[in-house]
Amino acid sequence: MSEDILRKQRSTTGINDLELPEVDIHNYTLAEFERLPRPAFPTDNYRNADLNRLIIEETSYNVREMKEVHDANYQKLNSGQRCVYNSVIDSVLAKKGWIILCTRSGGCGKTFLWQTVIAYLRSERRIVIPVASSGIAATLLPGGRTAHSRFHIPIKLDQYSCAGIKHGTDLAELIKLTDLIIWDEAPMQHPLCF
Template sequence: MVNGEICPSFRDACYTLGLLEDDKEYTEAIKEASQSGSGYYLRFLFATMLLSHSLSSPDVVWENTWEYLLDEILYNQQQILKSPSLSLNEDQIKNLTLFEIKQILLRNNSSLKKFTRMPLPVVDSVSSSNNRLISEELDYGIPNLKKEFDRLSIALTSEQQNIFDDIMTAINNNEGDVFFVYGYGGTGKTYLWKTLSAAIRCNAQIVLNVASSGIASLLLTGGRTAHSRFIIPLVLTEVSICSISPDSELASLLRKTSLIIWDEAPMIHKHAFEALDRTLKDIFKS
């Protein structure tokens, strides 16, 4: 025990007391290599240090050097996703850096899990960062969306406001629900869809706007026909399912989606909704 804290081993106790200086040398080596080495080289160097099992506290070395190791990560993601404007927060970049280190270790028959105090990458987060469809749905300017939401929300009628509140409550409480909004042309359904979309997107969440017809889909920001977005079969039966594999990018997008807005829903056969329902159950089960 050191300073009232139980150390898992004698070596850990020595490190806490400052009796071991080894890891400082490794930290300095990475910092020095950063003067001329690429980000990939530094990540490979860190992985090599792990493989040598000479680090007494690899997590401490990580915390002291991660800012050097993440070099080029953002640029690489922008190139992979063909999105020069893509931005990632610090946690996302650190997560991707850990993922790359993990991949280097795996290629050398090792794993980050062998180093008990090292943080592990969140795989779902990595999948999202590498998912072109998710990146596209998150590629909205949040400051502009907030201004748009303020402009739209202030003009909602009392009826629209009640519907808006019910839907947002279900989303915020992660309850899951189905809402059917009915009204003839000109009653403000599209206005409500735009307000909901802005509200969700300005919170960095995903809303999928679809419509039963191509013309209606053009009125929605990022809108598409339901058939193209969910790959609904053209010939529908009582047992139809959508052609979405549970491990596909589209399946990952659906798992991340907070709301699906389906305009002109009564214009499509009920088998289309049943096919999507069966598909979503399969996706969320996997």
């Protein structure tokens, strides 16, 4: 574009051998950019998503498939599970930021409940980070990881321990955009993990 500026100014002024200093060419070029129509800009989720593989991973689900999983699972929830489901979904949609603790003995359907919640939120294109305290439990959650792995929690903990999440990293950006974190088997963790 800057190459055309000198030609345009020569044409406008009628001076065929007009010479302009670099600073004038630079300023005329900026003025031309100002005249261009302004494009619409995407939201931060999409602006950063092409650079952040973690965001890409957490938003690359087949929405139709997630909706089908949710609809099939939702019909099978019992009344207690539906109560927790409704509380979690209400908290997420209203951005209440609640911490909901769901404790029951093994085999009562907590993992099934979390799978249903995850399927619903992902079908709505929301970001859910499912983690668990053990590797076995993490494999039961769709896209699940251990909490130590996802949040860079040190294995040896003391009162000075800190998660290894650095400001401005892909993980930090993912956490900012996250709608829900599900931490299965959280009571099994040392209190300093939190």
